[in-house]
Amino acid sequence: MRVRRWIPGIVVAAAVVGGTAWYLLRAAPVSIVTPWRGDAAEIVYASGSVEPHTWAKVAPVVRERIVEQCNCEGARVAQGDVLARLDDSEVRAALGELEARRALAGQEFQRQSVLADKNATSQQALDRAQSELSQIEALVAGQKARLETYVIRAPTPGVVLRQDGKVGEIAELGTVLFWVGEPKPLLVIAEVNEEDIPRVEVGQRTLLRADAFPGQILEAVVNRITPKGDPVTKTYRVYFRLPDNTPLRIGMSTDVNIVIRVAKNALLVPSVAIEGNNIVVVEGETARLREIHTGIRGNNGVEVLSGIDALAQVISPYPAELADGARVTVAAAQR
Template identity: 25%
Template sequence: MPDMKRAYLALRPVRGVSPRWLLFLIIAVSLALGLAARYLFRPSEREAASATPASHTSPDAAPSIIVLSAEAMARGDIRIIAVARRSLPQELRVTGRVQVNEDRAVRVGSPVEGRVTRVLATVGDRVRAGQPLVALHSHELVAARSDYEKAKAAVARAEKARAYAAAELERANRLLEAKAISRREHLRAAADLAAAEAELEQARAELRRAEEFLHHLGAWPEMSDEVIIRAPIAGVVLERRVTVGTVVTPSTDLMTIADLSTLWVIAQVPEPQAARIRPGQLVSITVAAFADQHFTGRVTYIGESLDPQTRTVQVRCLVQNRHERLRPEMYATITITLGETSPRVVIPREAVQEIGGEFVVFVERAPGRFEKRSVQLGLSALTPEGEWVEVTAGLREGERIVARGSFLLKSELLKGAIQE
């Protein structure tokens, strides 16, 4: 009985509260308790959910510490240096173009009017001084050979006249000693010999001129029927403008020959920097075809006026090209030293590696133990010891870094990231 009474009292509605609202309240409380129990009594799911982000590692992530044995460092030729401050050459880099040294180039022409009968060299040929280039047929050669024959005959006549005059003077000498002739007749014989000798000398001079003209035409001493145009210098044929049958005159350019052992590099330098360049200054020149090789040039000319469109000054450099690796019309980069910077933290360029889009160096924390360190770079410059680069952030003076062999540490770092 008491239990039934308590049940009756429990089910009896509270005064002032509708049974329907009471039912809704009981259902809402039950749902809330169920959700709370579901959350409280499933901790493994909650822990797993919260632990998942903490244990996830990006595929690109890599450890920052590398440990190398002494043997590995020796095999990798690892060299460690202390970071120091030093001045860098203050450099200006401009683009330019390789050109023929006009002081060592020749446009080959014809000395006479004529028609080309043979072309004996073409573009790209290497020729020596005096080598035949072009053969012509010319009426002037016919006239020159006629003049030569006439001059030769005149010399023969003059030689005979001189011999006769000499014999007459010798005879006059004997007669004068015998007092068979007067002194006036003796003087006349001496004058005749002098005149004959003068005529002989003039005839010989005319013959020499005729020979020289034939030589100029390339027809001496072989006495060729063609005018032979020869190379005035040794070099390479850069341009050919004639073919067989071309009619040429003394104003016609037949070929262009250049000695490529020296070349010009022409650059356009901005107005503010041009005033800091001096004739005779050494420059470094690179071209795309030989990107790892630096050619040394010397400033030989600085323009007297500005280009009104670009506001630049032409600077001409002379570069030695003994192995003829440089070619006319190549584009070039010219590096000109303008002075030195103030002392700053700099390291060798080979100490810097790129990982994940950022520049890094490897700092020695202990013997054989290295830390990857991100750095920010500034100016770079070539020095006699190689290329050096400024570090604007990430390193302090006195820290020890891997200067040579840093690629080995980069490889070990990436290998460790892949294994993980």
């Protein structure tokens, strides 16, 4: 009777062992992709904005209220044209006082000169009157120069690309009120990471993407590279020349893709199918780990120089938990 009691337990244990063995030996379903031929491009990525080649920011050098402003946004101006005026009443009042003092000093100098001609005064008194007149004249000249800072003028000929501020508002120091420059030609200015800058050269083709033109690839050319980088952000400023017929406008932001090198008719596999330099292929019903030699690596594809051929069945994405030699079955075949 005891033996009979053990028989059902033995049967159950055998079933469990058999089920575990079946689970461990069953083929793992995988998705495969076949390598394809295409062009691979080595790209340096950055982000930038569109600016004119020639332009200037115009800001006040004194803090005062705006009393006059041109309505010239989009209009062409000449160098020296008045763009705005600030309240200069206090400066003019001070200038008037200095001019009155200059008039009195001039009269005193003339009086001392007449007396000196008659030997009725000393040379010392004449020199003192002349010195006082010279000092006041210098003060008047300085006040007139200061008065000129209350007039905001166009620093260069061009188009008023943008103007800010309103009559009655306080113009703060350093706040840009006008942008004056030429609408064409345009540049894209971007900051490129210092680890990428050694590969960037003048003349390289550049592809641009802008949110204003979805799905449209725009082109530019590397125009120049700033010799000194920023040690804080670890970037270098790069200027890209745009063609005259570009649809991009001043101030637009762009994604910059600098084409460093292009490999024609390269053997490509998906980036997600590679981990380091390893790839897993299906041979029969077995997964095999292969080490490959790669070339250009992009977001969507990686150039394979050696290690597999065009007929390989590559598991994609990379099966990190699949052991070399494991049994597999193809559940899906991609491109």
